[in-house]
Amino acid sequence: MKKLIIANWKMNPQTVEEARHLVSAIEHRMSSVVDNVEVVICAPFVYLPALSHYTHHLSLGAQNISWVEHGAMTGEISASQVKQWKANYVILGHSERRLNLGETDSIVNAKIFTALKYKLTPIVCLGAEEDATKDEMKAIVTKQFNKVTKHLEPKELENIIYVYEPTWSISTSRHSYPATGEHALELINHIYSLLEKKLAKGVARNIRVLYGGTVNKDNVHEYAKYPEIDGALVGAASLDSDNFWQVVTEFNRESVHK
Numbered sequence: 001m002k003k004l005i006i007a008n009w010k011m012n013p014q015t016v017e018e019a020r021h022l023v024s025a026i027e028h029r030m031s032s033v034v035d036n037v038e039v040v041i042c043a044p045f046v047y048l049p050a051l052s053h054y055t056h057h058l059s060l061g062a063q064n065i066s067w068v069e070h071g072a073m074t075g076e077i078s079a080s081q082v083k084q085w086k087a088n089y090v091i092l093g094h095s096e097r098r099l100n101l102g103e104t105d106s107i108v109n110a111k112i113f114t115a116l117k118y119k120l121t122p123i124v125c126l127g128a129e130e131d132a133t134k135d136e137m138k139a140i141v142t143k144q145f146n147k148v149t150k151h152l153e154p155k156e157l158e159n160i161i162y163v164y165e166p167t168w169s170i171s172t173s174r175h176s177y178p179a180t181g182e183h184a185l186e187l188i189n190h191i192y193s194l195l196e197k198k199l200a201k202g203v204a205r206n207i208r209v210l211y212g213g214t215v216n217k218d219n220v221h222e223y224a225k226y227p228e229i230d231g232a233l234v235g236a237a238s239l240d241s242d243n244f245w246q247v248v249t250e251f252n253r254e255s256v257h258k
């Protein structure tokens with residue numbers, strides 16, 4: 001299974017020209033040596049039409065959708081609207097939406113159902129909001145996992161990408177610091193154990209579980225060295241094509257070695 005590196009551009013960049021420039025720099029490099037990594041660019045909605053021309057070597061994703069399929073939802077965007085611009089992925093349950101916009105686990109659950117219905121692969125973020133002991137963090141992740149995956153069939157659980165991304169590790173959050181590779185590995189294995197409880201034997205390990213939180217060219221090795229970490233969700237570093245590219249190539253290099 002290829003590693004997956006997902007760029008979360010958040011509310012950046014500020015112009016469509018910059019967005020085009022950034023994506024074309026990455027797409028151009030993707031056409032060369034990278035055999036073991038797939039890249040997904042999760043861009044602001046308004047850039048998806050312009051970026052839909054750059055999908056030969058990478059995929060596009062949105063950063064949110066409404067759980068409602070169409071109709072009276074002022075300011076929201078539907079799954080079918082993002083699908084028409086070649087977005088095949090959507091980030092759901094990001095902690096910035098949970099903290100700033102009141103998104104709850106049951107809303108995330110409803111959005112997962114809608115995404116899957118429209119064949120958008122959900123990229124579901126899980127992770128504690130505050131610094132806590134490792135056992136407390138595992139308990140929080142367990143609770144989130146059980147709520148966001150409520151009533152999902154095993155086949156649906158398999159079609160989700162899971163990201164362990166604690167709020168305290170996000171580069172822009174206050175007093176942030178990245179998780180150690182060891183910590184990320186332990187919590188990712190914990191997510192695998194939750195999946196194993198719901199799926200037939202052997203299936204869970206074929207699902208991608210990623211780490212997110214201040215991954216960049218300087219620390220990527222810390223995560224890429226573990227075969228169990230299937231890739232990364234990258235925020236700030238994804239806005240600099242050189243930095244992002246080094247994250248991609250490090251995961252590529254490590255997976256070639258294994």
Ligand code: PGA
Nearest residue numbers: 170171213214234235236
């Ligand atoms: P960061 O963001 O890489 O800037 O920490 C990651 C994210 O919020 O998904």
